Amino acid sequence: MAGKSDKFYITTPIFYVNDVPHLGHSYTMVVSDIIARWHRLLGERVFFLTGTDEHGEKIAKAAELRKEEVKAFVDKLAEAYKACWKGLSISNDDFIRTTERRHEEVVFRFIEAMDRNGDLYKGEYEGWYCVPDETFFTDLQLKEGRCPVCGRDVQKLKEESYFFRLSKYQDRLLEYYKANENFLAPKSRSAEIINRVKGGLKDLSITRKSVKWGIPFPMDRKHNIYVWVEALINYLSALDWRSEKSDLFWPADVHMVGKEINWFHSVIWPAMLFSAGLEPPRKVFAHGWWTVEGQKMSKSVGNVVDPMAMAGKYSVDALRYFLVREIPLGDDGDFSEKALRLRLNNELAADLGNLAYRVLSITEKFDGKIEGSPELEASLDLKGIEKDMQELNLSGALERIWHFIKACNKYVNDKKPWEMDGAELSNALYNLLESLRIISILVSPFMPETSDRLNAQLGVKSGLLSEAKFGAFKGKVKKGEYLFRKIDA
């Protein structure tokens, strides 16, 4: 029964813990959570992973700046991330930290597998070095020939380093892209990657002698493994690679990533997997960025949006709904409280909340048996919703669900159940209550808390997607609070 066909493994990036979580992180999490919950709704065996990336020079510096011990510093931040995800109803099955032993062990095995395959060699990394900052930079990173951090002169330096033969995998990557059209997603970004790979791949320096806060390179302990190489392996270390668990869940079905790390996940990571003798993931999805009222979100501008504050002000579910409804997955979008309020007031309160409230109000005044024949079924495009979700068109799926909600509101207006009684009224209520039950199932991945509350008001248990069809209504209705309240500016 536990076949590989009904498993689903989805990951988020592991976030770099040099600062607390913000709206961008939360967006990745919410999107991934919705996809994970959807697959659970399908009855699949889901493994949903997130975590934190805790090595590297930047983190060591950030800790030093605050006069804290590095481990204590990352411990504190990892907790902040965990708390934030809990607050946003994120249903991750595991939380991997790159400072954990289980991660280090898998990293060692992975590097050794690459080495056995003859893909690692010792060479020299050449770059521009800024002495006061103790950091290497590439030509592109320099600002007018000077250090991009402090603005001082840099010097060309060579450092011994181990390299990964990325160049060896150019053809194999291109073949993989070609054979798996859905791997690079969204489509609008795939050409960008393919053309760059076609342009040629250089081998990668994957170790550093100068970086102290990291995982040692197993073949030469004077070196530490470069953070991003090691970080990518988290997707396997959480599965305890070479275990029953990894046999079941690997390859990952979706790596959800921000567009800035697309290259690492679409090119370097699959090449590393080839090298270690593993299958690449099925899909890497690069989502877009949020601006805030037209401006880039940045600390210096001071417009960084705190997801917990937004969730506190408007409710977790309103925030989750807004994030996925506002923009198609893959596009960039603009965040503003005004836009959030608009969707909360019009779509959540006026459409969904009001529908539930008006139907439940009428139902409570009726004391007969609720039964009838499905009339609203035709307004629900379940196939379309399933297709959208399969294609990760989350905003499209919501649009279809709302189309149904609007059809239900229209049904109330047209039927005027408040003027009915007896069998006629029973039939109208049957249709509306079953619709609400189905709506509750459909919105549950997006707004789990709201779905629970609606279920409680309908007096039904939460169901799987297979139950999202008209049957006999078996609930015991008890009108409760509004699902959503309007909020004025």
Add this chain to the structure above:
RNA sequence: AGCGAGGUAGGGUAGCCUGGAGUGCCCGCCGGGCUCAUAACCCGGAGAUCGGAGGUUCAAAUCCUCUUCUCGCUACCA
């Protein structure tokens, strides 16, 4: 600069692959209806030469060429 994506009513989007009346959705605006319900809901309407030019075709938002504007990526910044 190279490569990529996109310019559709006041704003935001879908449609483009597989040409066939500008067809849809959301917000906003105008008018009407209703009153079970969170002053919510429903109906109707105004509003677009589908960035510009040329071409293919009986027919182009949709295919081809050119042009213009916007945005993204350009590898060791997690």
